[in-house]
Amino acid sequence: MSDQAFDTDAVLKLIKKSKASGKELPFAFGLGAKPETCGLMIDLRKPGKVLRGDLKKIPGIKKTCFGTLRVEENEVFLQPEKPLKGIVKQLKKRFMKEGMVKFKPVLLGPDGSIIDEETLPDDDAEDQEATAPAQADDGxxxxxxxxxxxxxxxxxxxxxxxxxxxxxxxxxxxxxxxxxxxxxxxxxxxxxxxxxxxxxxxxxxKPSADQQQAGRLGKLLNEQAARIKTLPSDQAAPLAAKAREIAAQLKSGALSEAAAGLKALAQALDAPADVEAPQEDVMAIWQAAKEEADRGISELQAALRSQNHPVLAQIADAGLAGATDGNQTALMKALFEMKSATGEARKTAAQALLAQVAAYGKFLKGDPVIALVEENPFGISAPVRAPLGNALRQIAGIAKAA
Structure with a gap:
């Protein structure tokens, strides 16, 4: 039921109007003896200070404040000139009483940031006006x-x-x-x-060294992209895919991979047009990365065996294959199929390979055994994620361009 301090129909109409238009409207709020008796006045033309004067005349209203409000989605953002503690708490209950439960009052500070009214001092705006020393209004x-x-x-x-x-x-x-x-x-x-x-x-x-390098690489990529656009579509397609991959690497900060990719792209662009570029060997890329990882793991295996403990010896015998379990087998199968496939079959094999690359990449990031290998208590450098992760990114790029 509406009353003088809170005309439900008028309040709801103007809240909806602010939501639809995005405009701020003047408001005044009055703290009631109980939340259900608090007051809220909104108007299109009357200033908030005038509305507050109207609220002060209504019996049961204890303290008042005024300012502007706007509505976004179902949040009613109230920005009083001097925040009044209790405004959010009381309005929530008054909205509920008046059937306006979907609207949520939010209190804003002078800078427009959301504030928690519980952090406000108990003295309200009017008390401060009565007790604070008068200050000259000098702007x-x-x-x-x-x-x-x-x-x-x-x-x-x-x-x-x-x-x-x-x-x-x-x-x-x-x-x-x-x-x-x-x-x-x-x-x-x-x-x-x-x-x-x-x-x-x-x-x-001040740009950092990485930012400067990224700028240089970005300039080179733009130059190469311009050259790619001049090529026939059948020649340009795989090179454009490689250029997009390099752009993604630059965006993610993988500058060394982007530099290597730009070098390869430049070589491809400089190659004679009548010579078909050989397909990159995904199997060779993976084997090289695996050999790099195996070097560190071999040292770790030797350290485990030196402990003369049967369980540690069993772990050492398993090596990287034991840690990667079925992931290695599935990836190798996909690599073999990609290497030997041609024509349309190569595209199908590429999609299967991308799925295995994604699965292996997820395993590398989250497997606790890999973390134990790299952070082993023997102080042995045994990087696994870096070499294998780099290889997976290269293989994914080749598969996407297939």
Whole structure:
């Protein structure tokens, strides 16, 4: 049932209007003796301060605040000029009472970030107005508010979750000081935050060695891509696939693989047009990687056998084949089929090989035995994931281009 403090039909109509238009609307909120008796007024034309004056005249309303609200999906974002503790808690229950349970009130601070009302001081906005020393309206608060908003945007622009996690609390603390009327404290905190942001922005402006190399490789890739476009479609297709693979490697930061791929691509482009490039031997790629991994494992096997323990000797005898179990057998079968297949059969074999490459890659990342081999207590370097993983990526590239 609607009342003077909360006209359900009007509130619901304007919330829906804000949701549809995306526009902010002025509002005033009144804290009730009970959540079910709190007040909310929204209007298209009346300023929030005027609405708050109307709410103050209604019996049962204890404290008030005003500001602007907007609605996104079913979240009602309330941004009062001075946050009032209890606004979210009471509105949730009032919405439920009025059959508006799908709408969720969310409280925003002066910088537009979501705040937890439980962190607000018990003294509300009106109490602060009554007890805080009067401050001259010289535009200081507005300037600080702009600086807080700019700092919040700069934190987001860093693109680092770790840095944002460290600096976002400083933004919130500055906003809290502003809300409490502590302009000097807010300015000091903001100055410190702005200095830290300027330093980080200066560091990010200087490209690292990896960024410089990635830039050079990207330029080479663009040049080679332009050459590929001039080739007949039957010649261009496999080279374009290789170029896309290199672009993905650059994006993921695999610069050494991208450099090797660019070298091979350049050789293919420089090869005489009437000479068909030999198909890369996926079996040879895998065997070379396996031999590299076996070298470290051989040293580990010798260390295990030197312990003169039957269980360790049994593990040593199993070697890499024992660790990889059925994954190795399935991959070898797919490699043999890919190597010997031609024409349409090669495309079918390539798809089967890609499935086995994916399965083996997943096994490499998650198998605890592989982790024990690489992080063995004997201090022996026995890399498995790196050589085998690199080989799997090369084989996947060949299979995709088949």
């Amino acid at each position: 200081t608060a507005a300037a600080l508010k702009q600086r807080i908003a700019a700092a919040a945007e700069a934190v987001k622009a860093l693109g680092s979750p770790d840095l944002a996690g460290k600096l976002a609390p400083e933004v919130k603390a500055s906003a809290k000081l502003l809300g409490q009327g502590d302009h000097d404290g807010c300015a000091v905190r903001l100055t410190r935050l702005e200095a830290a942001l300027a330093k980080l922005q200066g560091q990010s402006a």
